[in-house]
Amino acid sequence: MNMALQIRQEGNEQRFINLKESIEDYTHIKGEIKTGIEDSERIEYQKKKILRELNGSEKDWKNYKWQLQNRFTKVEDIAEFLRFSGSERDEIKAVGKRYRYAISPYYMSLIDPENNMCPIKRQSIPSISELDDKGELDPMDEASWTPEELITRRYPDRLIIKVTNLCGMYCRFCQRRRLIGERDTHVPKDKLENAVEYVRANKEIRDVLITGGDAFLLDNETIEWLLSELRSIKHVEIIRLGTRTPVTLPQRITGDTELTRILKKYHPLYVNTHFNSPMEITNESKEACEILADAGIPLGNQMVLLNGVNNNKYVVRKLNQSLLKIRVKPYYIFHPKTVKGTSHFWVNFEEGVAIMESLRGRTSGMAIPTYIVNGPKGLGKTPILPNYLLYLGSEKAAFRNWEGKYFEIENKV
Ligand code: SF4
Structure with a gap:
């Protein structure tokens, strides 16, 4: 193999190693961030528990009108599936007086009762922080x-x-x-x-x-x-x-x-x-x-x-x-x-x-x-974008790429 080609191939190999390394952190962590599909056994278990509690059938579950009619609107009912402390129940009741809540049985089945930081719980269960008065009701006017x-x-x-x-x-x-x-x-x-x-x-x-x-x-x-x-x-x-x-x-x-x-x-x-x-x-x-x-x-x-x-x-x-x-x-x-x-x-x-x-x-x-x-x-x-255009002049424009590498291109038609 001629020397120039060998150097180029070695450069390419290093290049591909670098690419792989640039997402190594995500490759390791992505398995820990589960989708609902990847966590479907747990969700199915919760669903069955909810159906038993509501005296509903699989057919009911598939009916959106049943889902709407059976939305959870009382803290006592939600507490059957999630662990609340006494103060949390009182807080939810206090927030509910100002901002109502209603959670479909389906969405309730996605909540992980073992995880207090569950992103589904955070989006659906009232928090005492909602009584903080910062902000406006209609900021977009x-x-x-x-x-x-x-x-x-x-x-x-x-x-x-x-x-x-x-x-x-x-x-x-x-x-x-x-x-x-x-x-x-x-x-x-x-x-x-x-x-x-x-x-x-x-x-x-x-x-x-x-x-x-x-x-x-x-x-x-x-x-x-x-x-x-x-x-x-x-x-x-x-x-x-x-x-x-x-x-x-x-x-x-x-x-x-x-x-x-x-x-x-x-x-x-x-x-x-x-x-x-x-x-x-x-x-x-x-x-x-x-x-x-x-x-x-x-x-x-x-x-x-x-x-x-x-x-x-x-x-x-x-x-x-x-x-x-x-x-x-x-x-x-x-x-x-x-x-x-x-x-x-x-x-x-x-x-x-x-x-x-x-x-x-x-x-x-x-x-x-x-x-x-x-x-x-x-x-x-x-x-809102990270800034990739570093300079724009009549002769040339300068950029950085996603890896932070700098390059210039002539600004001519
Ligand atoms: S974010 Fe959308 S779906 Fe959720 S309460 Fe507001 S309008 Fe309804």
Whole structure:
């Protein structure tokens, strides 16, 4: 072998050793960060226990209406499955008077009662920290960006319609907790009609996001009516639905094939969902996402960065890689909003930027969402990136790559 080739090959070998080493930490730790699929035996055990307690059957479990009717709304019932101290019970009762809670039996089955730091428990069981008054009820000032009841419009070509306050589970970090109220209420039809008329009258609107609460908790008839109305408007190019049911109530999709049959009639249609923890990726949530994907609906995930749930670079990498395996594209990571009653979930920007830095290069671009901060009072989604562009001049631009290596490229056409 000639000397130059031998040196080059030795260089390549070292190069591949370096690549392997750059993810060695994650390779070792990823087995310890379990998905719900990897922890399915424990979840199945909890499910059986819950079914016994509720006197329900396997058939009931698959019925989303049964899941909704049997949501856990009393601390005494939850205490059958989780260990609470006397003070914890009192705290949950105190928080419940201000912010209601309701947890589907399915989501309850994901909680690990042995783990006090369980990310599922943290998202669903009230914490005394919610009584901390830091923050605002409506930091995004949605109320001022409402040209018509139910509509929030912050951008020129798109808007959202909030169609219900109902959710499979009331997330403890919810940005719209002010709208959750004391009772489950769907929006009256005449208000929905007015919202549709607003879209019809504003020809620049090409993208409509139906959300809530949870858009999939409208009944099928109303979903069909709303989609057909919006589809009849020529300038509406795409329709998106925001739902956390694949995460908190997958039976809405797996147990009701009619819903998917309706959705697939109104393409191009997109679904944004909201997984925050690898533990939320279960056999049932996988089935729900696959049913939607098989119906030709692209799925995107909007994770919220939450202290004690996913503010860890390995957890986020595992979540994003696992989402791709169930055909969901990681779309956004939202910096938490300063919503009153959620301050125990807040993280600082350094943590978010470090997580983004840890993803780039170490996993495929498909597994890297955009990290977003929402500007206060409706200033809109603003991306946050680690800085890769070090210099931009008329002659050249200078960069660093994911490994911190410096390079320059001529800035000429
Ligand atoms: S599903 Fe969405 S709207 Fe409903 S409580 Fe959770 S975060 Fe809020």
